[in-house]
Amino acid sequence: MLLLWAMYVGVLLTYSTFIQANREAQVKYLFSILLLCATMQAKTMAEMTAQNSLPDAPSHRTFWTVENKVGFGLLGGLIAADAITTQRGLSQGFREANPLMRPFVTRGAAGEAAGSAIGFGAGIGFAYILHQTHHYKAERIAMRLMVVGESAIVASNIRAIR
Numbered sequence: 001m002l003l004l005w006a007m008y009v010g011v012l013l014t015y016s017t018f019i020q021a022n023r024e025a026q027v028k029y030l031f032s033i034l035l036l037c038a039t040m041q042a043k044t045m046a047e048m049t050a051q052n053s054l055p056d057a058p059s060h061r062t063f064w065t066v067e068n069k070v071g072f073g074l075l076g077g078l079i080a081a082d083a084i085t086t087q088r089g090l091s092q093g094f095r096e097a098n099p100l101m102r103p104f105v106t107r108g109a110a111g112e113a114a115g116s117a118i119g120f121g122a123g124i125g126f127a128y129i130l131h132q133t134h135h136y137k138a139e140r141i142a143m144r145l146m147v148v149g150e151s152a153i154v155a156s157n158i159r160a161i162r
Contacts, residue, residue, distance in 0.1 A: 081154045082116070130142060
């Protein structure tokens, strides 16, 4: 800062030579004064910005909200209940209605666990994709529809095995 002020004073002291100089020298002096003023202004703006820090950027919604944690917890519990009721139904002679899950379910508890994990991961992945594309309302609706759909499947299984 002190160096800039020294340059400014030096330019003012050479003003007397400015009047006596030719046209080319006058343009050089004017350009140096303009450059000095721009430098001083930039320095002042930088100091003001440093003192008055800029506000934080708008907050970003997090994916793991309480609502999503509860929803995924419910979905996981319902998927576990679906796996248990499906295995009971298979042991009583029923058949898996979902053709995509049938190859997993017929492999016993391990196959059922693998299929359930894939389905649960797909549900979380779908909700996460909606979240990352800023479709927050669609994310909440999809989460609730997954829970309701899985609830209906579990209720149907319980009704069938009774």
